[in-house]
Amino acid sequence: MFDSDLLFAAKNLPLASCQMIPAISIIVPAYEEQTRLGDSVKQILAYIERGKLSAELIVVDDGSQDNTVETAETAALDFPDVPTKVIRYEANRGKGYAVKVGLLAARAEIAVFSDADLSTPIEELPKLVEPIQAGEYDVTFGSRALDRSLIGMHQPWRREQGGKVMNLIIKKMSGLPFADTQCGFKAFNMKKFCPLLDVMQIDRFGFDVEFLFVAALHKLRLKEIPVRWNNVEGSKVSVLRDTRRMFTELKQIRRNAKCGVYDKTK
Numbered sequence: 001m002f003d004s005d006l007l008f009a010a011k012n013l014p015l016a017s018c019q020m021i022p023a024i025s026i027i028v029p030a031y032e033e034q035t036r037l038g039d040s041v042k043q044i045l046a047y048i049e050r051g052k053l054s055a056e057l058i059v060v061d062d063g064s065q066d067n068t069v070e071t072a073e074t075a076a077l078d079f080p081d082v083p084t085k086v087i088r089y090e091a092n093r094g095k096g097y098a099v100k101v102g103l104l105a106a107r108a109e110i111a112v113f114s115d116a117d118l119s120t121p122i123e124e125l126p127k128l129v130e131p132i133q134a135g136e137y138d139v140t141f142g143s144r145a146l147d148r149s150l151i152g153m154h155q156p157w158r159r160e161q162g163g164k165v166m167n168l169i170i171k172k173m174s175g176l177p178f179a180d181t182q183c184g185f186k187a188f189n190m191k192k193f194c195p196l197l198d199v200m201q202i203d204r205f206g207f208d209v210e211f212l213f214v215a216a217l218h219k220l221r222l223k224e225i226p227v228r229w230n231n232v233e234g235s236k237v238s239v240l241r242d243t244r245r246m247f248t249e250l251k252q253i254r255r256n257a258k259c260g261v262y263d264k265t266k
């Protein structure tokens with residue numbers, strides 16, 4: 001069970017527009033991101049400001065030892081009119097855990113999470129948000145597999161091939177029909193998705209699969225959407241360690257499904 005009672009320190013920047021409930025919450029999970037996060041926070045906040053979007057930004061620091069929190073807070077100072085929150089907890093729990101903390105803190109009806117490296121440019125946001133706003137889908141997610149012409153900077157060849165193989169394994173083991181479950185750019189109708197957070201068990205990179213698996217099980221409408229994507233230096237993924245963990249988590253999802261762990265939500 002996801003530990004939603006976890007003690008974390010939420011630092012709210014003093015912002016006048018915080019009171020209004022935004023239409024979109026953008027969540028950025030961040031682990032040791034002091035190098036990449038400053039620019040990304042500025043890009044997201046500039047995008048919100050430029051488009052006069054009703055949106056908030058929530059950065060979740062996943063127990064970093066570096067200056068991730070300070071980097072995010074400093075970058076946000078340039079955009080006092082955009083509601084920004086930085087949440088931090090002490091221990092590193094994994095990207096999945098950070099995203100769940102962010103989703104629970106989100107105030108908007110639509111929440112989007114994006115990797116801190118903005119591998120999918122934030123300008124792709126409408127591709128995910130509009131189908132949810134139109135009531136066509138409940139969960140929309142970026143894909144690097146559906147239109148390869150949208151990939152700008154590729155990952156190193158081995159890493160890219162490894163990713164493709166992993167997506168095939170995920171498809172086979174989860175039974176999900178999607179070509180790419182792992183892109184760090186996903187959006188949710190929170191009225192439909194939030195109750196499902198209660199049954200989610202996976203805290204590291206397998207959480208994307210679990211999110212989609214549980215959403216499909218509960219008959220939410222899912223849509224994989226081709227998005228622009230660029231490799232950005234500074235990935236903290238350890239191929240060996242994280243592939244091994246991924247297998248363990250995929251097996252856990254299958255076991256959980258068999259045991260009915262995902263059946264009951266509030």
Ligand SMILES: Nc1nc2c(ncn2[C@@H]2O[C@H](COP(=O)(O)OP(=O)(O)OP(=O)(O)O)[C@@H](O)[C@H]2O)c(=O)[nH]1
Nearest residue numbers: 029030031033062094095098115116117235236237
């Ligand atoms: N690696 C890692 N990332 C985390 C963790 N917790 C949160 N994150 C965030 O999850 C996102 C994914 O991190 P990346 O290092 O870009 O990894 P990736 O995008 O899955 O993989 P690449 O394809 O190598 O870029 C980033 O925003 C990280 O800061 C964690 O425990 N480990």
Ligand SMILES: [Mg+2]
Nearest residue numbers: 115117119235
């Ligand atoms: Mg990345």
